[in-house]
Amino acid sequence: TQDAPWWTRAVVYQVYPRSFADSDGDGVGDLRGILGRLDHLAELGVDVVWLSPIYASPQDDNGYDISDYQVVDPVFGTLEDLDDLIAALHARGMKLVMDLVVNHTSDEHPWFLESRDPASPRRDWYWWRPARDGMAAGAPGAEPTNWGSFFGGSVWELDERSGEYFLHLFSRKQPDLNWENPQVRNAVYDMMRWWLDRGVDGFRMDVINLISKDTTLPDGVVTGGLLADGSASYVCGPRIHEFLAEMHQEVFAGRPERLLTVGEMPGVTVEQARDFTDPARAEVDMVFQFEHVGLDHGPGGKFDVRPLRLLDLKASFGRWQAGLADVGWNSLYWDNHDQPRIVSRFGDDGRYRRESATMLATVLHLHRGTPYVYQGEELGMTNAHFTRFDQYRDIETLNHVAVARSVGTGSDEDLLAGIAAMGRDNARTPMQWDDSPHAGFTTGTPWLEVNANYPSVNAAAERADPGSVFHHYRALIALRHEDPVVALGDFTMLLPDHEHVYAFTRRLGDETLTVLGNFSGEVQDAALDGDLGDLVLGNYAGPVAPALRPWEARVYRGR
Ligand code: ISL
Numbered sequence: 247t248q249d250a251p252w253w254t255r256a257v258v259y260q261v262y263p264r265s266f267a268d269s270d271g272d273g274v275g276d277l278r279g280i281l282g283r284l285d286h287l288a289e290l291g292v293d294v295v296w297l298s299p300i301y302a303s304p305q306d307d308n309g310y311d312i313s314d315y316q317v318v319d320p321v322f323g324t325l326e327d328l329d330d331l332i333a334a335l336h337a338r339g340m341k342l343v344m345d346l347v348v349n350h351t352s353d354e355h356p357w358f359l360e361s362r363d364p365a366s367p368r369r370d371w372y373w374w375r376p377a378r379d380g381m382a383a384g385a386p387g388a389e390p391t392n393w394g395s396f397f398g399g400s401v402w403e404l405d406e407r408s409g410e411y412f413l414h415l416f417s418r419k420q421p422d423l424n425w426e427n428p429q430v431r432n433a434v435y436d437m438m439r440w441w442l443d444r445g446v447d448g449f450r451m452d453v454i455n456l457i458s459k460d461t462t463l464p465d466g467v468v469t470g471g472l473l474a475d476g477s478a479s480y481v482c483g484p485r486i487h488e489f490l491a492e493m494h495q496e497v498f499a500g501r502p503e504r505l506l507t508v509g510e511m512p513g514v515t516v517e518q519a520r521d522f523t524d525p526a527r528a529e530v531d532m533v534f535q536f537e538h539v540g541l542d543h544g545p546g547g548k549f550d551v552r553p554l555r556l557l558d559l560k561a562s563f564g565r566w567q568a569g570l571a572d573v574g575w576n577s578l579y580w581d582n583h584d585q586p587r588i589v590s591r592f593g594d595d596g597r598y599r600r601e602s603a604t605m606l607a608t609v610l611h612l613h614r615g616t617p618y619v620y621q622g623e624e625l626g627m628t629n630a631h632f633t634r635f636d637q638y639r640d641i642e643t644l645n646h647v648a649v650a651r652s653v654g655t656g657s658d659e660d661l662l663a664g665i666a667a668m669g670r671d672n673a674r675t676p677m678q679w680d681d682s683p684h685a686g687f688t689t690g691t692p693w694l695e696v697n698a699n700y701p702s703v704n705a706a707a708e709r710a711d712p713g714s715v716f717h718h719y720r721a722l723i724a725l726r727h728e729d730p731v732v733a734l735g736d737f738t739m740l741l742p743d744h745e746h747v748y749a750f751t752r753r754l755g756d757e758t759l760t761v762l763g764n765f766s767g768e769v770q771d772a773a774l775d776g777d778l779g780d781l782v783l784g785n786y787a788g789p790v791a792p793a794l795r796p797w798e799a800r801v802y803r804g805r
Contacts, residue, residue: 255727255730263297264308264693265676266621275677277328280297290624299347301313304352311419312351313355314356343450349422351421352420358421371424373421377390392468394474399473401413413459417641422459431492450508453512455533456483460483464479477513495528506531508533516570537562571737577618587673589626597767603623604718607718614734614735623719628703631698674694725801732759736753736754741772746770759801762774779802
């Protein structure tokens with residue numbers, strides 16, 4: 247167990263800089279704001295900070311549309327601020343992982359601006375295609391393929407200048423880079439080496455399994471509506487393993503320090519993830535998979551919400567634990583800047599907010615894999631509970647509403663219910679530091695409304711209460727640091743058919759941890775045979791009852 251990589255014992259904390267802490271009163275979080283809050287992270291005990299994009303950007307998708315990879319956007323500060331952040335984290339024994347967004351750039355990146363000229367040597371750096379055979383550019387249905395984009399509408403945008411279309415899997419301001427071109431790949435690798443030389447400790451790679459496309463660009467099958475799902479042509483495309491192995495070789499191999507790489511991979515299967523994270527193949531250390539965050543999506547997609555069935559969650563996590571048991575490694579997450587708040591989603595953000603948030607944390611963190619905590623999750627922050635369209639800012643949500651209205655599906659009431667449950671702004675409301683105006687996030691006007699519950703749900707209150715969500719996260723992180731069974735023990739699912747209780751063991755040598763979580767607001771019997779040992783962690787005070795109380799979590803250690 248001594249030679250297992252350091253990140254098996256580590257917990258990563260994601261900072262979404264726009265919403266973390268604002269030092270200059272412009273209503274948008276910034277790097278100096280983060281620097282002022284490092285005590286919070288140190289007290290929590292996390293090992294790594296993953297910083298969402300702070301690069302120069304028109305902010306069409308809050309920084310996931312980059313116009314210069316080597317410049318810090320003035321809204322977040324300066325390169326000097328970032329150097330200071332790296333140094334301050336390192337001084338406290340923490341690492342910094344940067345977001346790497348290289349499936350696409352901004353349409354305002356100089357590479358794309360040059361590429362718009364058909365005679366430019368950079369023309370081939372993006373995916374330019376003429377209108378469909380025999381059709382006039384701009385005519386309805388003349389797009390080179392019938393694929394729909396992640397953010398609504400076609401993936402193709404016509405550029406009047408050349409009369410050709412460019413591909414964008416996300417917004418029209420996020421043109422896809424052409425990874426077939428070796429110059430593109432080398433430019434990306436140069437940029438990555440430049441950041442590593444500056445002292446960053448790894449990368450979280452945005453939609454990295456979408457970078458290789460089927461170059462024949464075939465139409466997809468239209469199932470409902472006008473546009474098709476083109477994902478078969480770009481999810482884990484033909485050259486994806488080759489590109490990631492090349493990146494590893496060019497950027498990471500031979501570096502003296504052991505870095506951390508995590509690939510965000512929508513649509514990845516467990517079999518594919520095993521290959522991506524097999525150390526012998528040297529591609530990435532771990533991936534973010536999406537199965538468990540799709541379990542409450544209906545046939546109409548993410549905004550067509552249905553209740554979670556616990557058996558589906560167990561089946562899914564169980565397969566990932568088994569599939570990556572001997573080869574590869576899991577990442578573990580409930581929340582990030584794209585997902586609704588877990589306590590509102592799979593827990594109870596009212597009466598049992600504290601209990602359900604701590605139960606969900608316990609179950610997740612004690613799986614085998616590296617846990618990720620998204621800012622505010624450690625406080626039990628909830629969904630925004632917005633009631634009006636004009637409270638939302640996210641491009642995905644706004645485009646979804648526009649598309650639904652243009653095709654006339656759904657009442658306003660249904661639309662509001664869908665985005666209130668699933669919209670990405672739920673995760674993006676400002677961090678709740680204390681009960682002062684705007685939750686202590688800013689002295690100005692926050693770019694997105696602060697959650698109305700900040701007077702009671704905030705970091706100051708959580709830190710002052712030993713039974714809080716915050717102190718439970720601290721205890722879970724400390725347990726991972728202290729007890730090797732958490733990092734490296736084998737996983738066995740128990741009670742796979744119980745509809746409300748999640749139960750499993752972790753075993754290493756002669757030690758066994760047994761974890762129980764009640765996924766309901768009712769008392770549940772979870773009869774497990776034998777002596778489970780000592781209770782090492784729970785989320786209820788006082789004597790242990792025979793049955794599990796609402797949203798109760800227990801961790802036993804036996805030998
Ligand atoms: O949240 C989603 C929409 O339902 C996902 O499809 C999300 O767009 C996908 O996980 C990719 O996310 C990443 O790339 C996007 C960016 O908008 C997200 O914030 C980022 O995490 C494009 O760069």
